[in-house]
Amino acid sequence: MASLRDIKARIDSTKKTKQITSAMQLVSASKMNKAEQNAKGYVPYSEKMQAVVANIANSSTDVSHPMLQTREVKKTGYLVITSDRGLVGGYNSNVLKTLQNTIHERHQSPDEYTVVVVGRKGYDYCRKRNIPVTNSILGVADHPVFADIKEIAQSTVQMFTDGEIDELNIIYNHYASAISQVPTKKKLLPIEDLHEQGDLTAEYEYEPNQDEILKVLLPLYAESLIFGALLDGKASEHAASMNAMRSATDNANDLIDDLTLSYNRARQAQITQQISEIVGGASALE
Amino acid sequence: MKTLTVSVVTPNGPVMENEAEMVVARAESGEIGIMPNHIPLVAPLSIAAVRLKQGNDEHQLAVNGGVMEVSSNKVTILAQSAEKPEEIDVQRAREAKERAEERLQSKQDNVDYLRAELALQRAMNRLDVANK
Numbered sequence: 001m002a003s004l005r006d007i008k009a010r011i012d013s014t015k016k017t018k019q020i021t022s023a024m025q026l027v028s029a030s031k032m033n034k035a036e037q038n039a040k041g042y043v044p045y046s047e048k049m050q051a052v053v054a055n056i057a058n059s060s061t062d063v064s065h066p067m068l069q070t071r072e073v074k075k076t077g078y079l080v081i082t083s084d085r086g087l088v089g090g091y092n093s094n095v096l097k098t099l100q101n102t103i104h105e106r107h108q109s110p111d112e113y114t115v116v117v118v119g120r121k122g123y124d125y126c127r128k129r130n131i132p133v134t135n136s137i138l139g140v141a142d143h144p145v146f147a148d149i150k151e152i153a154q155s156t157v158q159m160f161t162d163g164e165i166d167e168l169n170i171i172y173n174h175y176a177s178a179i180s181q182v183p184t185k186k187k188l189l190p191i192e193d194l195h196e197q198g199d200l201t202a203e204y205e206y207e208p209n210q211d212e213i214l215k216v217l218l219p220l221y222a223e224s225l226i227f228g229a230l231l232d233g234k235a236s237e238h239a240a241s242m243n244a245m246r247s248a249t250d251n252a253n254d255l256i257d258d259l260t261l262s263y264n265r266a267r268q269a270q271i272t273q274q275i276s277e278i279v280g281g282a283s284a285l286e
Numbered sequence: 287m288k289t290l291t292v293s294v295v296t297p298n299g300p301v302m303e304n305e306a307e308m309v310v311a312r313a314e315s316g317e318i319g320i321m322p323n324h325i326p327l328v329a330p331l332s333i334a335a336v337r338l339k340q341g342n343d344e345h346q347l348a349v350n351g352g353v354m355e356v357s358s359n360k361v362t363i364l365a366q367s368a369e370k371p372e373e374i375d376v377q378r379a380r381e382a383k384e385r386a387e388e389r390l391q392s393k394q395d396n397v398d399y400l401r402a403e404l405a406l407q408r409a410m411n412r413l414d415v416a417n418k
Contacts, residue, residue, distance in 0.1 A: 023403055041299035048295055052355045056328065146297040146366055156311050204357070207329035208315040216314075216330035217353055220364070 007263045018252035025245035032238035039231040065214040076113045077165035081172035081233040082122030089244030092121040094183040153223040160189045173236035181236035288322035294363045302366045306338035326357040333407040348415040375414040383409035
Protein backbone atom coordinates (compact mmCIF):
# COMPACT_ATOMS: atom_id res chain seq x y z
CA MET A 1 0.00 0.00 0.00
CA ALA A 2 1.20 3.48 -0.82
CA SER A 3 2.42 5.55 2.08
CA LEU A 4 0.19 8.10 3.76
CA ARG A 5 2.20 10.96 2.36
CA ASP A 6 1.91 9.70 -1.23
CA ILE A 7 -1.83 9.40 -1.00
CA LYS A 8 -2.11 12.84 0.54
CA ALA A 9 -0.10 14.31 -2.33
CA ARG A 10 -2.33 12.66 -4.91
CA ILE A 11 -5.46 13.92 -3.21
CA ASP A 12 -4.10 17.46 -3.22
CA SER A 13 -3.12 17.39 -6.87
CA THR A 14 -6.47 15.92 -7.91
CA LYS A 15 -8.22 18.64 -5.96
CA LYS A 16 -6.27 21.27 -7.82
CA THR A 17 -7.14 19.72 -11.18
CA LYS A 18 -10.76 19.63 -10.12
CA GLN A 19 -10.64 23.32 -9.33
CA ILE A 20 -9.46 24.05 -12.86
CA THR A 21 -11.94 21.80 -14.61
CA SER A 22 -14.90 23.06 -12.62
CA ALA A 23 -13.90 26.66 -13.35
CA MET A 24 -13.63 25.83 -17.03
CA GLN A 25 -17.01 24.18 -16.91
CA LEU A 26 -18.56 27.39 -15.62
CA VAL A 27 -16.75 29.47 -18.23
CA SER A 28 -17.91 27.17 -21.01
CA ALA A 29 -21.46 27.21 -19.71
CA SER A 30 -21.65 30.98 -19.89
CA LYS A 31 -19.98 31.01 -23.31
CA MET A 32 -22.44 28.42 -24.47
CA ASN A 33 -25.37 30.56 -23.42
CA LYS A 34 -23.98 33.50 -25.33
CA ALA A 35 -23.22 31.38 -28.38
CA GLU A 36 -26.71 29.96 -28.30
CA GLN A 37 -28.13 33.47 -28.22
CA ASN A 38 -25.93 34.46 -31.15
CA ALA A 39 -27.15 31.49 -33.12
CA LYS A 40 -30.72 32.44 -32.29
CA GLY A 41 -30.20 36.09 -33.21
CA TYR A 42 -28.98 34.94 -36.56
CA VAL A 43 -32.09 32.89 -37.33
CA PRO A 44 -34.23 35.83 -38.59
CA TYR A 45 -31.57 36.76 -41.13
CA SER A 46 -31.17 33.27 -42.48
CA GLU A 47 -34.91 32.67 -42.59
CA LYS A 48 -35.56 35.92 -44.46
CA MET A 49 -32.70 35.17 -46.81
CA GLN A 50 -34.00 31.69 -47.48
CA ALA A 51 -37.51 32.98 -48.09
CA VAL A 52 -36.35 35.59 -50.60
CA VAL A 53 -34.10 33.18 -52.46
CA ALA A 54 -36.76 30.50 -52.53
CA ASN A 55 -39.35 32.99 -53.73
CA ILE A 56 -37.19 34.04 -56.65
CA ALA A 57 -36.28 30.48 -57.51
CA ASN A 58 -39.93 29.49 -57.38
CA SER A 59 -41.43 32.45 -59.14
CA SER A 60 -39.96 31.56 -62.48
CA THR A 61 -38.72 28.32 -63.88
CA ASP A 62 -36.07 29.70 -66.17
CA VAL A 63 -33.71 31.08 -63.54
CA SER A 64 -30.20 30.19 -64.40
CA HIS A 65 -27.15 30.90 -62.35
CA PRO A 66 -23.92 28.94 -62.06
CA MET A 67 -24.56 28.38 -58.37
CA LEU A 68 -27.84 26.63 -59.07
CA GLN A 69 -26.49 24.27 -61.68
CA THR A 70 -25.21 20.82 -60.93
CA ARG A 71 -22.02 20.10 -62.80
CA GLU A 72 -20.08 16.94 -63.21
CA VAL A 73 -18.06 16.67 -60.02
CA LYS A 74 -14.35 16.60 -60.71
CA LYS A 75 -13.24 18.17 -57.50
CA THR A 76 -15.08 18.42 -54.24
CA GLY A 77 -14.52 21.05 -51.60
CA TYR A 78 -15.02 20.41 -47.92
CA LEU A 79 -15.40 23.18 -45.40
CA VAL A 80 -14.59 21.81 -41.97
CA ILE A 81 -15.36 23.65 -38.76
CA THR A 82 -13.27 22.68 -35.75
CA SER A 83 -12.06 24.41 -32.62
CA ASP A 84 -8.71 26.03 -31.91
CA ARG A 85 -8.02 24.23 -28.67
CA GLY A 86 -8.68 20.84 -27.14
CA LEU A 87 -10.48 20.06 -23.89
CA VAL A 88 -13.71 19.80 -25.80
CA GLY A 89 -14.33 16.07 -25.58
CA GLY A 90 -15.23 14.39 -28.85
CA TYR A 91 -16.03 17.66 -30.59
CA ASN A 92 -13.13 17.73 -33.02
CA SER A 93 -12.63 14.02 -33.46
CA ASN A 94 -16.28 13.54 -34.45
CA VAL A 95 -16.05 16.14 -37.18
CA LEU A 96 -12.68 14.92 -38.42
CA LYS A 97 -13.87 11.32 -38.41
CA THR A 98 -16.80 12.33 -40.57
CA LEU A 99 -14.40 14.08 -42.92
CA GLN A 100 -12.06 11.10 -43.08
CA ASN A 101 -14.90 8.64 -43.71
CA THR A 102 -16.38 10.78 -46.45
CA ILE A 103 -13.03 11.12 -48.16
CA HIS A 104 -12.47 7.36 -47.94
CA GLU A 105 -15.87 6.60 -49.38
CA ARG A 106 -15.85 9.04 -52.23
CA HIS A 107 -12.32 9.67 -53.38
CA GLN A 108 -9.40 7.69 -54.64
CA SER A 109 -6.72 10.33 -54.95
CA PRO A 110 -6.04 13.64 -53.19
CA ASP A 111 -6.55 15.43 -56.53
CA GLU A 112 -10.26 14.91 -56.21
CA TYR A 113 -10.86 16.99 -53.14
CA THR A 114 -9.65 19.95 -51.20
CA VAL A 115 -10.35 21.19 -47.72
CA VAL A 116 -10.98 24.60 -46.24
CA VAL A 117 -10.46 24.54 -42.50
CA VAL A 118 -11.70 26.68 -39.66
CA GLY A 119 -9.81 26.04 -36.41
CA ARG A 120 -6.34 24.90 -35.50
CA LYS A 121 -7.27 21.33 -34.58
CA GLY A 122 -8.62 20.61 -38.03
CA TYR A 123 -5.71 22.36 -39.67
CA ASP A 124 -3.10 20.30 -37.81
CA TYR A 125 -5.02 17.11 -38.51
CA CYS A 126 -5.12 17.75 -42.26
CA ARG A 127 -1.48 18.76 -42.40
CA LYS A 128 -0.40 15.63 -40.59
CA ARG A 129 -2.33 13.38 -42.93
CA ASN A 130 -1.41 15.18 -46.16
CA ILE A 131 -4.93 16.24 -46.86
CA PRO A 132 -4.76 19.22 -49.24
CA VAL A 133 -5.76 22.45 -47.49
CA THR A 134 -6.55 25.39 -49.75
CA ASN A 135 -7.50 27.90 -47.16
CA SER A 136 -7.71 28.10 -43.42
CA ILE A 137 -8.67 30.47 -40.69
CA LEU A 138 -7.31 30.07 -37.19
CA GLY A 139 -8.21 31.83 -33.98
CA VAL A 140 -11.85 32.58 -34.68
CA ALA A 141 -13.35 34.50 -31.76
CA ASP A 142 -15.61 32.72 -29.31
CA HIS A 143 -18.49 34.80 -30.50
CA PRO A 144 -17.71 35.46 -34.14
CA VAL A 145 -19.21 38.36 -36.04
CA PHE A 146 -19.85 38.16 -39.73
CA ALA A 147 -16.79 40.22 -40.61
CA ASP A 148 -14.51 37.57 -39.03
CA ILE A 149 -15.30 34.93 -41.58
CA LYS A 150 -16.47 37.06 -44.46
CA GLU A 151 -13.21 36.64 -46.31
CA ILE A 152 -12.98 32.88 -46.08
CA ALA A 153 -16.68 32.51 -46.91
CA GLN A 154 -16.29 34.76 -49.92
CA SER A 155 -13.20 33.06 -51.22
CA THR A 156 -14.73 29.62 -50.76
CA VAL A 157 -17.84 30.58 -52.66
CA GLN A 158 -15.57 32.18 -55.26
CA MET A 159 -13.77 28.84 -55.69
CA PHE A 160 -17.04 27.30 -56.72
CA THR A 161 -17.95 30.14 -59.07
CA ASP A 162 -14.53 29.96 -60.70
CA GLY A 163 -14.96 26.26 -61.34
CA GLU A 164 -12.10 25.28 -59.07
CA ILE A 165 -14.42 22.99 -57.19
CA ASP A 166 -17.68 21.56 -58.49
CA GLU A 167 -19.32 20.86 -55.20
CA LEU A 168 -19.00 22.32 -51.72
CA ASN A 169 -19.80 20.38 -48.57
CA ILE A 170 -19.70 21.69 -45.07
CA ILE A 171 -18.91 19.50 -42.07
CA TYR A 172 -19.60 20.79 -38.58
CA ASN A 173 -21.17 19.87 -35.28
CA HIS A 174 -24.81 20.74 -35.18
CA TYR A 175 -25.98 22.00 -31.81
CA ALA A 176 -28.99 19.84 -31.03
CA SER A 177 -29.03 20.59 -27.31
CA ALA A 178 -26.60 21.34 -24.50
CA ILE A 179 -25.86 17.65 -24.12
CA SER A 180 -26.03 16.52 -27.71
CA GLN A 181 -24.01 17.71 -30.68
CA VAL A 182 -24.40 15.91 -33.95
CA PRO A 183 -21.64 15.89 -36.56
CA THR A 184 -23.39 17.02 -39.71
CA LYS A 185 -22.45 16.99 -43.37
CA LYS A 186 -24.35 19.30 -45.66
CA LYS A 187 -24.10 20.03 -49.33
CA LEU A 188 -23.86 23.79 -49.70
CA LEU A 189 -23.21 24.31 -53.38
CA PRO A 190 -24.70 23.91 -55.89
CA ILE A 191 -27.86 25.13 -54.18
CA GLU A 192 -30.40 22.42 -54.81
CA ASP A 193 -33.34 22.04 -52.53
CA LEU A 194 -34.75 25.53 -53.02
CA HIS A 195 -37.91 24.64 -54.81
CA GLU A 196 -39.44 22.81 -51.91
CA GLN A 197 -39.20 25.78 -49.58
CA GLY A 198 -40.99 29.08 -49.53
CA ASP A 199 -44.48 30.04 -50.50
CA LEU A 200 -45.65 31.17 -53.86
CA THR A 201 -47.70 34.08 -52.64
CA ALA A 202 -45.83 36.98 -54.14
CA GLU A 203 -44.95 37.57 -57.73
CA TYR A 204 -41.99 39.91 -57.58
CA GLU A 205 -40.89 42.68 -59.77
CA TYR A 206 -37.15 42.65 -60.18
CA GLU A 207 -35.01 45.71 -60.28
CA PRO A 208 -33.08 45.67 -62.61
CA ASN A 209 -33.70 41.98 -63.47
CA GLN A 210 -33.65 38.50 -62.08
CA ASP A 211 -30.18 37.54 -63.21
CA GLU A 212 -28.61 40.61 -61.66
CA ILE A 213 -30.34 39.95 -58.40
CA LEU A 214 -29.32 36.32 -58.29
CA LYS A 215 -25.77 37.41 -58.93
CA VAL A 216 -25.87 39.47 -55.72
CA LEU A 217 -28.19 37.30 -53.71
CA LEU A 218 -26.84 33.79 -54.17
CA PRO A 219 -23.30 34.50 -52.95
CA LEU A 220 -24.84 36.32 -49.98
CA TYR A 221 -27.02 33.30 -49.38
CA ALA A 222 -24.15 30.84 -49.53
CA GLU A 223 -22.03 33.01 -47.25
CA SER A 224 -24.89 33.28 -44.81
CA LEU A 225 -25.19 29.48 -44.72
CA ILE A 226 -21.49 29.22 -43.90
CA PHE A 227 -21.81 31.80 -41.14
CA GLY A 228 -24.85 29.98 -39.78
CA ALA A 229 -22.89 26.73 -39.64
CA LEU A 230 -20.05 28.51 -37.85
CA LEU A 231 -22.38 29.90 -35.18
CA ASP A 232 -23.95 26.49 -34.80
CA GLY A 233 -20.49 24.94 -34.51
CA LYS A 234 -19.39 27.48 -31.90
CA ALA A 235 -22.42 26.76 -29.76
CA SER A 236 -21.60 23.05 -30.04
CA GLU A 237 -17.99 23.69 -29.17
CA HIS A 238 -18.84 25.42 -25.92
CA ALA A 239 -21.46 22.81 -25.09
CA ALA A 240 -18.99 19.99 -25.77
CA SER A 241 -16.37 21.75 -23.70
CA MET A 242 -18.83 22.19 -20.87
CA ASN A 243 -19.74 18.50 -20.91
CA ALA A 244 -16.13 17.38 -21.11
CA MET A 245 -15.24 19.58 -18.16
CA ARG A 246 -18.23 18.42 -16.18
CA SER A 247 -17.32 14.77 -16.58
CA ALA A 248 -13.70 15.61 -15.75
CA THR A 249 -14.90 17.27 -12.55
CA ASP A 250 -17.09 14.26 -11.75
CA ASN A 251 -14.19 11.91 -12.34
CA ALA A 252 -11.96 14.02 -10.12
CA ASN A 253 -14.60 13.80 -7.38
CA ASP A 254 -14.75 10.00 -7.69
CA LEU A 255 -11.00 9.79 -7.60
CA ILE A 256 -10.81 12.01 -4.52
CA ASP A 257 -13.43 9.83 -2.78
CA ASP A 258 -11.47 6.66 -3.57
CA LEU A 259 -8.20 8.18 -2.46
CA THR A 260 -9.70 9.55 0.73
CA LEU A 261 -10.99 6.07 1.53
CA SER A 262 -7.60 4.46 1.08
CA TYR A 263 -5.98 7.34 2.96
CA ASN A 264 -8.22 6.69 5.95
CA ARG A 265 -7.61 2.96 5.73
CA ALA A 266 -3.88 3.49 5.70
CA ARG A 267 -4.19 5.85 8.63
CA GLN A 268 -6.27 3.32 10.59
CA ALA A 269 -3.82 0.55 9.77
CA GLN A 270 -0.99 2.73 11.02
CA ILE A 271 -2.77 3.50 14.30
CA THR A 272 -3.66 -0.18 14.82
CA GLN A 273 -0.09 -1.12 14.25
CA GLN A 274 1.16 1.51 16.69
CA ILE A 275 -1.27 0.30 19.39
CA SER A 276 -0.28 -3.33 18.95
CA GLU A 277 3.36 -2.27 19.14
CA ILE A 278 2.76 -0.42 22.41
CA VAL A 279 0.73 -3.34 23.85
CA GLY A 280 3.43 -5.78 22.70
CA GLY A 281 6.12 -3.62 24.33
CA ALA A 282 4.15 -3.33 27.59
CA SER A 283 3.52 -7.07 27.82
CA ALA A 284 7.21 -7.77 27.17
CA LEU A 285 8.08 -5.66 30.25
CA GLU A 286 5.84 -7.67 32.57
CA MET B 287 -51.61 57.97 -43.33
CA LYS B 288 -50.72 54.43 -44.28
CA THR B 289 -47.37 53.12 -43.27
CA LEU B 290 -44.99 50.35 -44.16
CA THR B 291 -43.21 48.05 -41.75
CA VAL B 292 -39.49 48.23 -42.27
CA SER B 293 -37.14 45.65 -40.84
CA VAL B 294 -33.41 45.64 -41.29
CA VAL B 295 -31.78 42.31 -40.57
CA THR B 296 -28.08 41.44 -40.46
CA PRO B 297 -26.25 38.21 -39.58
CA ASN B 298 -25.67 39.64 -36.10
CA GLY B 299 -29.38 40.02 -35.46
CA PRO B 300 -32.13 42.48 -36.34
CA VAL B 301 -30.95 46.10 -36.38
CA MET B 302 -34.36 47.70 -36.32
CA GLU B 303 -38.02 47.23 -36.95
CA ASN B 304 -40.01 50.38 -37.57
CA GLU B 305 -42.99 51.96 -39.22
CA ALA B 306 -42.43 54.47 -42.00
CA GLU B 307 -44.45 56.33 -44.56
CA MET B 308 -41.78 56.14 -47.16
CA VAL B 309 -38.48 54.36 -47.60
CA VAL B 310 -35.81 55.72 -49.88
CA ALA B 311 -32.91 53.46 -50.76
CA ARG B 312 -30.25 53.45 -53.38
CA ALA B 313 -30.53 50.34 -55.49
CA GLU B 314 -27.76 49.42 -57.86
CA SER B 315 -29.84 50.79 -60.71
CA GLY B 316 -30.58 54.10 -58.94
CA GLU B 317 -32.56 55.60 -56.09
CA ILE B 318 -35.94 54.08 -55.37
CA GLY B 319 -38.65 55.26 -53.05
CA ILE B 320 -41.06 52.76 -51.62
CA MET B 321 -44.47 53.87 -50.39
CA PRO B 322 -47.32 51.82 -48.96
CA ASN B 323 -49.01 49.38 -51.33
CA HIS B 324 -45.94 49.06 -53.49
CA ILE B 325 -45.93 45.98 -55.66
CA PRO B 326 -43.65 43.14 -54.51
CA LEU B 327 -40.09 43.98 -55.46
CA VAL B 328 -36.60 42.68 -55.00
CA ALA B 329 -33.59 44.88 -55.60
CA PRO B 330 -29.92 44.72 -54.69
CA LEU B 331 -28.73 47.79 -52.80
CA SER B 332 -25.52 49.70 -53.16
CA ILE B 333 -23.48 50.92 -50.21
CA ALA B 334 -25.46 53.97 -49.16
CA ALA B 335 -27.83 55.40 -46.61
CA VAL B 336 -31.39 54.14 -46.40
CA ARG B 337 -33.83 56.87 -45.36
CA LEU B 338 -37.08 56.27 -43.53
CA LYS B 339 -39.62 59.08 -43.59
CA GLN B 340 -42.26 59.32 -40.91
CA GLY B 341 -44.19 62.61 -40.92
CA ASN B 342 -41.56 65.32 -40.67
CA ASP B 343 -39.01 62.99 -39.16
CA GLU B 344 -36.38 61.30 -41.18
CA HIS B 345 -34.27 58.44 -39.93
CA GLN B 346 -31.15 57.25 -41.59
CA LEU B 347 -29.33 53.96 -41.58
CA ALA B 348 -25.95 53.16 -43.03
CA VAL B 349 -26.50 49.97 -44.99
CA ASN B 350 -23.62 48.14 -46.60
CA GLY B 351 -25.07 46.65 -49.71
CA GLY B 352 -27.38 43.73 -49.42
CA VAL B 353 -30.82 43.13 -50.81
CA MET B 354 -34.16 44.80 -50.33
CA GLU B 355 -37.39 42.87 -50.52
CA VAL B 356 -40.81 44.46 -50.60
CA SER B 357 -44.01 42.50 -50.24
CA SER B 358 -47.44 43.21 -48.73
CA ASN B 359 -46.43 46.51 -47.10
CA LYS B 360 -43.34 45.03 -45.54
CA VAL B 361 -39.87 46.15 -46.48
CA THR B 362 -37.11 43.77 -45.51
CA ILE B 363 -33.51 44.78 -45.95
CA LEU B 364 -30.96 41.99 -45.70
CA ALA B 365 -27.43 43.28 -45.40
CA GLN B 366 -24.14 42.07 -44.04
CA SER B 367 -24.03 45.07 -41.80
CA ALA B 368 -26.24 48.05 -41.04
CA GLU B 369 -25.94 50.75 -38.42
CA LYS B 370 -28.01 53.49 -36.91
CA PRO B 371 -26.26 56.90 -36.81
CA GLU B 372 -25.73 56.72 -33.04
CA GLU B 373 -24.12 53.28 -33.34
CA ILE B 374 -21.46 54.32 -35.81
CA ASP B 375 -17.91 54.39 -34.58
CA VAL B 376 -16.83 57.63 -36.27
CA GLN B 377 -13.22 57.27 -35.25
CA ARG B 378 -12.98 53.81 -36.74
CA ALA B 379 -14.72 54.85 -39.95
CA ARG B 380 -12.34 57.78 -40.33
CA GLU B 381 -9.34 55.52 -39.90
CA ALA B 382 -10.77 53.01 -42.36
CA LYS B 383 -11.29 55.82 -44.85
CA GLU B 384 -7.71 57.01 -44.56
CA ARG B 385 -6.39 53.48 -44.88
CA ALA B 386 -8.45 52.81 -47.98
CA GLU B 387 -7.39 56.08 -49.58
CA GLU B 388 -3.78 55.32 -48.90
CA ARG B 389 -4.14 51.94 -50.53
CA LEU B 390 -5.86 53.35 -53.56
CA GLN B 391 -3.14 55.93 -54.04
CA SER B 392 -0.23 53.59 -53.45
CA LYS B 393 -0.45 52.28 -57.04
CA GLN B 394 1.21 49.01 -56.16
CA ASP B 395 0.43 45.80 -57.91
CA ASN B 396 -0.30 43.84 -54.80
CA VAL B 397 -3.18 46.06 -53.74
CA ASP B 398 -6.67 44.73 -54.19
CA TYR B 399 -8.30 47.85 -55.65
CA LEU B 400 -11.80 46.52 -55.63
CA ARG B 401 -11.58 45.74 -51.97
CA ALA B 402 -10.03 49.07 -51.09
CA GLU B 403 -12.70 50.85 -53.06
CA LEU B 404 -15.48 49.01 -51.27
CA ALA B 405 -13.85 49.73 -47.93
CA LEU B 406 -13.68 53.40 -48.86
CA GLN B 407 -17.34 53.43 -49.85
CA ARG B 408 -18.36 51.80 -46.59
CA ALA B 409 -16.32 54.26 -44.55
CA MET B 410 -17.68 57.29 -46.43
CA ASN B 411 -21.21 55.99 -46.08
CA ARG B 412 -20.79 55.60 -42.32
CA LEU B 413 -19.31 59.08 -41.98
CA ASP B 414 -22.09 60.62 -44.08
CA VAL B 415 -24.78 59.02 -41.99
CA ALA B 416 -23.09 59.79 -38.69
CA ASN B 417 -22.63 63.47 -39.52
CA LYS B 418 -26.24 64.22 -40.32
